[in-house]
Amino acid sequence: MRRFVKRSDIGIIIGCIFVFLLFSIWNPQQWFNWGTISNVGQYTAILGLLAIGQTFVILVREIDLSVGSVYGVVGITFLGLESSNVSVLVSFIVAMLLALLIGLVNAVVVIHGKVPSMIVTLGGLFFYRGLIYVTTHGAVAGTPQPARENWLSQFFGGHWLGIENGFLLVLLLAFLSATALYQTRFGNHLFALGGDPASAESQGVPVNRIKASAFCLSSLFAGLSAIVTLANNPSTNVSLGTGMELQSIAAVVVGGTLLTGGRGTMLGTILGAFFLTAVRSEMIALGAPPSWYIAFVGIALLVIVTINTLLAKRLKAA
Amino acid sequence: MTKHAPRRLVAGILSLCSLFTGAVFAQTDHYRFIMVSHIGSNDPNMNWLTGSMKTFEEKYPGVKTQYLSTNEYSLQNFIAILNQAIATHPDGIAVPILNSQALQPILDKAISSGIPVVAFNISDPRPVGQRIKYLTYVGGDEYLTGVKLGEHVVELANAGKIPKPTRVMVANHDATHQGLKARARGMTDAMKKINVPVDELIIGADPAQARSVMQSYLGTHKDVNYIFCVASWSSPWAYSVADQMGLKPKLADKGLTIVTVDESPDALEGIKDGKVLECNSQGFWLQGYLPMEILYFNKKMGMSPISDVVTGPIIIDQTNVDEWIKFVKSVVGEEAYKKQLTW
Numbered sequence: 001m002r003r004f005v006k007r008s009d010i011g012i013i014i015g016c017i018f019v020f021l022l023f024s025i026w027n028p029q030q031w032f033n034w035g036t037i038s039n040v041g042q043y044t045a046i047l048g049l050l051a052i053g054q055t056f057v058i059l060v061r062e063i064d065l066s067v068g069s070v071y072g073v074v075g076i077t078f079l080g081l082e083s084s085n086v087s088v089l090v091s092f093i094v095a096m097l098l099a100l101l102i103g104l105v106n107a108v109v110v111i112h113g114k115v116p117s118m119i120v121t122l123g124g125l126f127f128y129r130g131l132i133y134v135t136t137h138g139a140v141a142g143t144p145q146p147a148r149e150n151w152l153s154q155f156f157g158g159h160w161l162g163i164e165n166g167f168l169l170v171l172l173l174a175f176l177s178a179t180a181l182y183q184t185r186f187g188n189h190l191f192a193l194g195g196d197p198a199s200a201e202s203q204g205v206p207v208n209r210i211k212a213s214a215f216c217l218s219s220l221f222a223g224l225s226a227i228v229t230l231a232n233n234p235s236t237n238v239s240l241g242t243g244m245e246l247q248s249i250a251a252v253v254v255g256g257t258l259l260t261g262g263r264g265t266m267l268g269t270i271l272g273a274f275f276l277t278a279v280r281s282e283m284i285a286l287g288a289p290p291s292w293y294i295a296f297v298g299i300a301l302l303v304i305v306t307i308n309t310l311l312a313k314r315l316k317a318a
Numbered sequence: 319m320t321k322h323a324p325r326r327l328v329a330g331i332l333s334l335c336s337l338f339t340g341a342v343f344a345q346t347d348h349y350r351f352i353m354v355s356h357i358g359s360n361d362p363n364m365n366w367l368t369g370s371m372k373t374f375e376e377k378y379p380g381v382k383t384q385y386l387s388t389n390e391y392s393l394q395n396f397i398a399i400l401n402q403a404i405a406t407h408p409d410g411i412a413v414p415i416l417n418s419q420a421l422q423p424i425l426d427k428a429i430s431s432g433i434p435v436v437a438f439n440i441s442d443p444r445p446v447g448q449r450i451k452y453l454t455y456v457g458g459d460e461y462l463t464g465v466k467l468g469e470h471v472v473e474l475a476n477a478g479k480i481p482k483p484t485r486v487m488v489a490n491h492d493a494t495h496q497g498l499k500a501r502a503r504g505m506t507d508a509m510k511k512i513n514v515p516v517d518e519l520i521i522g523a524d525p526a527q528a529r530s531v532m533q534s535y536l537g538t539h540k541d542v543n544y545i546f547c548v549a550s551w552s553s554p555w556a557y558s559v560a561d562q563m564g565l566k567p568k569l570a571d572k573g574l575t576i577v578t579v580d581e582s583p584d585a586l587e588g589i590k591d592g593k594v595l596e597c598n599s600q601g602f603w604l605q606g607y608l609p610m611e612i613l614y615f616n617k618k619m620g621m622s623p624i625s626d627v628v629t630g631p632i633i634i635d636q637t638n639v640d641e642w643i644k645f646v647k648s649v650v651g652e653e654a655y656k657k658q659l660t661w
Contacts, residue, residue: 030537030538033537035537035563036534036537039530039533039534039537042530129389129390130389134359136359137364138358138360138361138362139654139658141657141659141660142554142659142660229525233529233555233558235558235661236660237525237552238360239390239523239525240524240526241524242390242522242523242524243523243524277530280530280531280534281530282534284534284535285537285538286538289520
């Protein structure tokens with residue numbers, strides 16, 4: 001029990017149990033409706049994928065503000081190639097290579113340029129969004145029908161036994177990411193670097209390589225999230241991904257990962273994405289104006305982070 | 319009434335242009351006018367405005383026009399660009415009144431320093447005596463857009479051609495945009511006459527989020543049978559959500575009906591394919607051209623129109639959509655038209 005309470009994601013686990021029970025009692029018809037489950041599952045998958053990538057970066061005491069624009073630019077590249085009759089597979093590979101390249105650029109400027117990641121990725125947020133506007137002139141064509149029916153589009157955007165493939169994919173990738181964090185040397189190095197960079201470096205942790213991997217993973221997950229979105233629903237706009245960077249950070253922080261690095265879980269991140277999505281969906285269903293959601297995210301952040309801090313202090317005192 | 323609208327619009331453009339033409343005015347005057355706009359490169363409608371300003375420049379050599387815009391839905395950024403434009407002391411400014419309270423002090427200062435201002439696309443909704451002292455307003459009437467689209471729905475429903483509205487959801491991507499709010503208000507007032515409730519839903523600009531929000535709302539508001547998308551690019555999103563939820567958004571199925579705005583390829587092809595009931599034109603081309611010409615004649619001869627120049631709405635539906643598709647393709651080009659299609 002004591003070990004359970006010490007978890008960094010205890011706040012979000014309690015939060016999720018609370019909202020699940022609350023909605024089950026308050027609005028069971030809507031909450032257990034298949035349409036709601038599918039809707040919450042699909043958006044949790046999109047936000048969850050972004051947030052998994054963001055978790056790697058935050059764990060090493062950095063931040064990636066460019067993920068919303070990376071999500072946009074990778075998605076629009078994917079669509080653009082498809083509508084130019086490039087095969088879906090090649091479009092996917094090129095789009096993901098672009099994501100990897102962006103992650104590498106972020107990493108190189110942060111590591112070798114010694115520029116804070118907040119500044120580098122803030123620049124990326126504006127630059128990639130601007131690139132979308134300049135290259136598309138405000139219009140993004142939809143995906144041609146054959147591309148929509150392609151096996152790869154169906155793999156990312158289809159269903160399996162009525163469950164969105166995107167949701168299954170995020171669960172699988174969250175599990176693999178958690179395994180990488182807790183069962184591999186890479187994970188050990190990541191936590192060590194986030195916990196105490198100087199000590200990690202003195203113990204031979206390849207600091208630059210670990211940081212670069214975190215930024216690359218962040219961009220790759222953002223790109224994958226965009227492809228899951230567009231494979232599921234190929235009609236989009238240049239506003240694709242607007243504001244997603246802050247939502248992804250909110251999911252990670254609500255999920256118990258410390259912004260100071262070194263502590264966090266993938267389970268917490270996925271639950272954070274689920275919590276934010278489920279509460280918004282129910283707020284709208286219960287008749288609250290969607291604008292209230294923004295205020296709610298602020299309150300949720302404060303409440304859950306406070307729960308985490310108080311529990312940590314009590315344990316320390318005991 | 320609406321069938322010959324594109325021809326009438328072109329005729330209107332030509333007659334207005336000819337009003338001001340003449341060799342005497344083609345003499346070189348070195349003025350610099352700025353259009354500060356919220357319609358940026360993230361919005362294909364920008365091409366109407368920049369295209370018509372180019373035509374103006376060709377007609378009045380020596381007069382330079384400049385198009386400055388934000389690329390996101392942010393009033394704060396818009397104000398920053400407007401302030402920068404005023405600081406360069408141009409000979410005139412055309413500006414949409416996105417928020418009259420916020421823009422009043424800035425524009426009052428510009429006007430009192432001798433910079434003439436023309437409002438375009440979105441007017442100050444207050445009465446003439448109380449509104450910002452711009453020369454005139456050139457643009458559609460945002461409130462009237464909602465009213466006319468709503469009235470057209472009622473008219474067709476009464477004729478038994480489409481289902482009678484039971485509840486309308488307005489899908490709005492920007493809670494701070496006065497013009498979009500006015501469209502929603504217009505639809506609300508049109509529906510009020512037949513006692514149909516209207517809910518405004520702020521869906522956000524990101525497509526995935528917008529779909530999720532709409533799906534949550536439609537899941538609990540089963541009586542909604544009309545969606546009014548206040549931007550045409552969100553109409554395919556509304557359609558796909560309704561389709562996935564089994565709400566039968568195809569017009570022929572007489573389930574949920576989608577109404578939208580603007581003569582964009584998405585709206586026009588949606589109407590042609592029977593996925594969207596109607597949209598409107600607010601005369602975007604004129605909104606780029608006329609403010610420049612009004613500023614020119616104000617600067618040169620002190621002239622200004624005695625009333626606002628209302629350029630829309632003109633309703634587009636199945637009866638006139640083919641003509642509009644031809645017209646829009648002739649302005650933006652076949653290739654650009656195809657590129658703007660997101661269905």
